[in-house]
Amino acid sequence: MNPATGDTAVLEISELDIALAGDKGPTQLVDRVGFSIPRGQAFGLVGESGCGKSITALAVMGLLRAPLMRSSGQIMLDGRNIAGASEAEMRKLRGRHVSMIFQEPMTALNPLQPIGRQIAEMFVLHEGATWKEADARAIEALRHVRVPAPERRARDYPHQLSGGMRQRVMIAIALACRPKLLVADEPTTALDVTVQAEIVELMATVCAAQGTAILMISHDLGLVARMCTEIAVMYAGRIVEQGTAGDLLRAPRHPYTQGLIGAVPRLGARAAGGRRKLAEIEGVVPAPASFPGGCRFHPRCSRATGVCHTDVPLAKPRPGGGVVCCHHDG
Amino acid sequence: MLRLILKRVVNMVPTIAGVALVVFVLFSVIPGSFISSLMDDGRGGMDPAVVERMRRELGLDDPVAVRIVRYLGQLVVGDLGTSFRTREPVTRLIGQRLGASLELTFAAMGFAMLVGIPLGFYAALRPGSLIDTAAMIAAVSGLSLPKFWLGLMLMYLFAEYLHWLPSFGYGGWEHLILPALALGVSPMALLARTTRASVLEVINADFVRTARSKGMSETRVVTWHVARNALLLVLTTVGLQFGALMGQAVVVEKLFSWPGLGGLLVDSVVQRDIPAVQGGILVIVLFFLVINMLVDIAYVVIDPRIRAG
Ligand SMILES: Nc1ncnc2c1ncn2[C@@H]1O[C@H](COP(=O)(O)OP(=O)(O)O)[C@@H](O)[C@H]1O
Ligand code: SF4
Ligand SMILES: [Mg+2]
Numbered sequence: 222m223n224p225a226t227g228d229t230a231v232l233e234i235s236e237l238d239i240a241l242a243g244d245k246g247p248t249q250l251v252d253r254v255g256f257s258i259p260r261g262q263a264f265g266l267v268g269e270s271g272c273g274k275s276i277t278a279l280a281v282m283g284l285l286r287a288p289l290m291r292s293s294g295q296i297m298l299d300g301r302n303i304a305g306a307s308e309a310e311m312r313k314l315r316g317r318h319v320s321m322i323f324q325e326p327m328t329a330l331n332p333l334q335p336i337g338r339q340i341a342e343m344f345v346l347h348e349g350a351t352w353k354e355a356d357a358r359a360i361e362a363l364r365h366v367r368v369p370a371p372e373r374r375a376r377d378y379p380h381q382l383s384g385g386m387r388q389r390v391m392i393a394i395a396l397a398c399r400p401k402l403l404v405a406d407e408p409t410t411a412l413d414v415t416v417q418a419e420i421v422e423l424m425a426t427v428c429a430a431q432g433t434a435i436l437m438i439s440h441d442l443g444l445v446a447r448m449c450t451e452i453a454v455m456y457a458g459r460i461v462e463q464g465t466a467g468d469l470l471r472a473p474r475h476p477y478t479q480g481l482i483g484a485v486p487r488l489g490a491r492a493a494g495g496r497r498k499l500a501e502i503e504g505v506v507p508a509p510a511s512f513p514g515g516c517r518f519h520p521r522c523s524r525a526t527g528v529c530h531t532d533v534p535l536a537k538p539r540p541g542g543g544v545v546c547c548h549h550d551g
Numbered sequence: 552m553l554r555l556i557l558k559r560v561v562n563m564v565p566t567i568a569g570v571a572l573v574v575f576v577l578f579s580v581i582p583g584s585f586i587s588s589l590m591d592d593g594r595g596g597m598d599p600a601v602v603e604r605m606r607r608e609l610g611l612d613d614p615v616a617v618r619i620v621r622y623l624g625q626l627v628v629g630d631l632g633t634s635f636r637t638r639e640p641v642t643r644l645i646g647q648r649l650g651a652s653l654e655l656t657f658a659a660m661g662f663a664m665l666v667g668i669p670l671g672f673y674a675a676l677r678p679g680s681l682i683d684t685a686a687m688i689a690a691v692s693g694l695s696l697p698k699f700w701l702g703l704m705l706m707y708l709f710a711e712y713l714h715w716l717p718s719f720g721y722g723g724w725e726h727l728i729l730p731a732l733a734l735g736v737s738p739m740a741l742l743a744r745t746t747r748a749s750v751l752e753v754i755n756a757d758f759v760r761t762a763r764s765k766g767m768s769e770t771r772v773v774t775w776h777v778a779r780n781a782l783l784l785v786l787t788t789v790g791l792q793f794g795a796l797m798g799q800a801v802v803v804e805k806l807f808s809w810p811g812l813g814g815l816l817v818d819s820v821v822q823r824d825i826p827a828v829q830g831g832i833l834v835i836v837l838f839f840l841v842i843n844m845l846v847d848i849a850y851v852v853i854d855p856r857i858r859a860g
Contacts, residue, residue, distance in 0.1 A: 282764055309768075317765030322765075328757035332856060333779050346767055378855040394765065 229300040231402045231434040231496040232264075232319075233257040237294035238456075239276050241509065242287065250509045251277055252458045253294070258402065258451075263425065263435040265445030267468065268455035271506040274438045275324075277455075279404045280437065282321050299401050320395035322424075324407040326387035330379040336364070336390045337375025342518045343397035345469040362393040367425060380438065385416035399431050421448055425500065442481045448469050451543075454478045456515045457506055457517040464543025473541055476522050477502070490499060516548065524549045555851060559844045566753030570836045571626060571829065573581035574617065578825045579615045585635040586822045609635055620716075620823050622829070631833070636819070641830035644815060649834065651721060655804065656689030656796045658727050659735035663792065667704075667739040668785065671746025676773065678751065686743060698799060702733035702806045719808040729806040730806070734800055738792040742785065749784035783853055792847030794839035 239251035250275040256263040266274050279285050283303050299318055303311060313521060319412055323329045340362050341355035350358065356375070363371035366389040379387055395403055405424060409417040425448045428435050434440060439445050445452055446466045453463040454477060462475035473479045480486045480502035504521045507513065518532050519525040528548050536544040586602055606612050609620070625632055631641035660836045670690070675681040709729060710718030714817070716725050753759065754777055763769075804813025812831050819827035850857050 239770045284760070306774070312766045312768060315764060323757060323761065325757055331758045331762070331776050332782070333854065343765060345766060365773070380856045382610055391761070394761075471852075477797070485585045 230257040230297070231299055232436065233295075233297040234458060235279060235295045237277065237296065239273065239280055239285065239289060241289055242261075242290040247292065248509050249292070249512075250289070250458050251280075254455070254458075254460055255294070256286070256453050256463060257302075257449075258434050260401070261429070261432045261434050261548045262337075262451070263428070263437055263449040265442075265449035266436060266455060267440065267442045267445050267450040267452055269440055269481075269506050270456045271508075273458045274455060275406050278321065278404045278436065278438055281402075281404055282315060282319060282320065284378045298341075300376065313347075313549050316343060316400070317398045318400050319402040319404060320398075320400045321404040322388070322391045322395050323405065324410050326384050327379075328389055329391055330387060332379055335376050337380055338386075340375075340393050340397055342391065343363070343394055348399045348482075359393075359397075362397050366396075366427065368392070368393070369404070369471045377416070383416075384412050385420060387417075388412060389421050389423065392427065396427055396431065396433060399434055402434045402436060402440070403428055404436045408437075410439070410441075417444070424448075434522070440512075442470075442478075454481065457512055458509065459517065459546070460495045461518065461547070462545045463540060464539055464545070465547075466537075467533060468541035468543070472541055474545045475547050476524050476550075477518050516546075552848075552851070556628040556848065559847065560774065561751060562808060563844070566624075566727050566840060567833060567836065568623060570685075571623060571833060574832050575671075576615070578823070578828065579618075581822055582755045583622050584611060584765060585609065585825070588822045589644055626833075627634070631830035634827045635824045636822055637828065641826050644827060645812065645830050645834055648810060648812050648815050649674070650836065652797055652800060655734060655800055655809055655811055656725065656731055656793075658731035660738065660789075660793045660796055661744055662731055662735035663739035664789065667742030668746050668782075669732070670739075671743040671785075672778075672781075673746075674743070675750035683747075687747070690743040693736045694744070696736065698733055698737065699802050699806060701736060702730065702803055705729045706807070716752055721808075721810050730803050730809050733806070734796065734803045738796065741789060742822040746781065746785050746786040749781040750777060753781045756780070779853070783850070786846055786849060786853075794842040797838045798835045808839070809829050835849075 234257065235255040235404065237251060237254045238249060240247035240249050254273075254277060256264065256266075266277065268274055276285065276289060277290070280291050281298070283306070285291060289375075291304070298314055303314070303456045306314070316548045330336065335536070336408050337356055337359040340359035341350075341352065344350035344355035344358050345352060351466075360375050363374055374382075374386075379390075393409075407510045408424065409420050412420060420524075421444065422551065426436065432440050435449070437445050437449055440461070442452070442454075446469070449466050451464070452466050453460045454469070454470050454475065455461065456477050462469065463474065469478060470482065473482055481503070502521055507520070509516070513520055516522070516525070518527045519529040522529065526549065532544045532548070536547050537550075538547050539545050554664075560609060586605055613621075620671065629642070631645070633639065634641055634644055637644065667690075668688050674680075674686045677683050677784075702763075706718045707715045707728060716729055718729070720726055758780075759772060759776055762772045768777075801812060801813035801816055803809070804811045805817050807812070812834060815827060816831040819831065852858075
């Protein structure tokens with residue numbers, strides 16, 4: 222619930238744990254992650270590769286498959302707890318209330334089916350349309366995501382389309398039934414730089430126009446900052462800092478966030494202006510089986526002290542709003 | 552499409568000519584001839600003059616090169632020559648037996664596909680389950696059983712012991728079952744394994760995840776999105792197995808006294824009836840080529856990526 226408006230959030234995650242079942246017992250991949258997305262708002266989830274962003278997204282879709290599983294925590298989709306939902310109920314939510322775009326447009330579409338059909342399938346599945354109606358509406362959906370000559374394109378197969386075009390088709394599929402939430406997992410990472418901006422802009426405008434909230438997932442803080450109101454930064458399965466996009470960029474408090482900004486040249490130059498010289502973060506995200514104790518970022522952190530090795534930093538309010546999890550933030 | 556078919560047919564010509572050539576040369580260099588095989592039959596005391604006349608009549612006196620050219624020339628007009636043994640045109644001999652061979656081959660392949668593909672699917676959808684394990688053990692053992700031995704076992708069990716089916720001969724469907732099983736079990740096993748592997752590969756593909764994220768039932772995901780893509784991968788195996796089956800049928804046909812090309816080939820080889828052997832082998836090769844052409848055409852029809860290229 223949003224206390225200000227009394228409106229339920231589109232997505233509300235609390236204390237989400239995701240584990241990987243294994244021979245030697247489960248490995249925890251995502252640890253007590255929580256955030257909520259108000260109606261129609263764009264929310265960013267940022268972190269390097271391997272931080273647990275994609276599996277968090279799959280958990281929201283109810284698409285975690287063994288050996289991955291949601292081991293505890295709540296996911297409320299539009300006020301409904303998906304933990305209690307049966308697979309049949311989940312199917313009705315998927316595509317209709319929440320849908321997803323994936324990183325790889327080249328492989329995300331069925332190679333043997335014309336793209337128009339793959340969009341039309343949504344209307345048949347969720348709105349009981351006949352294939353004839355659905356095919357016609359698919360052409361409109363293509364026009365909506367600004368695919369040129371949609372009547373002709375609808376009959377094309379995925380291999381006949383560029384990466385950018387395929388991602389437009391994925392957007393058309395995802396938004397076909399006007400869902401309340403769009404989960405976009407690195408939607409532009411596999412695309413040419415020139416196409417990236419177009420796709421982000423398209424997603425933002427279409428979602429804004431139909432009131433769809435976005436969970437935008439990326440390793441690129443700059444990109445996320447441009448389109449989202451609020452951002453959560455994730456490291457090694459935990460959220461380490463969260464706040465409004467502007468404030469997080471202007472005054473990052475967690476060393477990891479500061480490092481990420483340092484890794485974004487143009488924005489970094491502005492954000493770090495005169496304050497502190499920020500180098501790119503050394504090293505890589507550890508594997509979940511060997512997450513260090515205390516603050517998981519300590520092996521890579523230049524500010525780490527003894528307490529960082531032993532105590533998990535708890536969330537504390539940031540001066541500019543939001544939270545940060547660091548013993549020596551600032 | 553028509554151009555593709557035409558191109559494939561034209562491509563077959565050198566293959567067939569090559570096979571004809573190899574078989575011809577082989578039978579010219581291995582010891583023994585039709586006439587010596589007659590003598591082995593106990594007609595050793597043949598008049599040298601008769602032998603001389605037969606050699607001339609059968610054209611065995613001409614140099615190999617001349618005989619090859621003559622044979623290939625006949626082949627062009629669809630003439631497979633005259634059998635040494637029966638003095639009948641080889642085309643007629645083959646014509647009398649091709650029907651039975653096709654019947655057996657299609658029955659065996661039909662069995663292999665109808666059982667193997669669903670079995671592979673079922674196993675893949677429940678990986679690691681008891682049924683998966685059992686099916687795959689059965690499939691592997693089916694793959695390694697020699698056809699001749701399997702045929703004997705089937706014959707013993709269902710004909711001699713249970714008296715459910717006739718042990719040999721040709722006639723109604725009851726005659727077809729045992730030889731078709733003997734021939735079809737190994738391609739069935741291979742198809743089950745290939746299908747299982749293909750389904751497991753496709754079911755983890757990104758587009759299947761997309762299909763799930765669209766909110767469709769798992770049944771629909773499997774039947775609409777997984778099945779077609781997986782079957783595309785199985786098609787190659789179907790073609791290769793099917794194509795080779797008529798050749799493999801020779802042993803089974805002989806065992807079950809099935810009046811197909813198998814019997815003709817075995818008898819003709821023993822007696823060095825070169826035109827008949829040549830003809831039989833060419834038909835088997837042609838069958839292989841035609842089946843594989845049909846598979847290629849099926850690919851073009853099913854897979855838009857090939858259609859365009
Ligand atoms: N199906 C899976 N099986 C085993 N480990 C997985 C699986 N999916 C993800 N992981 C592990 O979970 C962690 C988080 O992965 P992911 O969510 O894909 O990260 P991100 O999207 O942030 O790059 C990684 O260490 C990854 O190796
Ligand atoms: S808690 Fe310690 S190790 Fe972790 S980010 Fe803060 S200073 Fe670095
Ligand atoms: Mg990812």
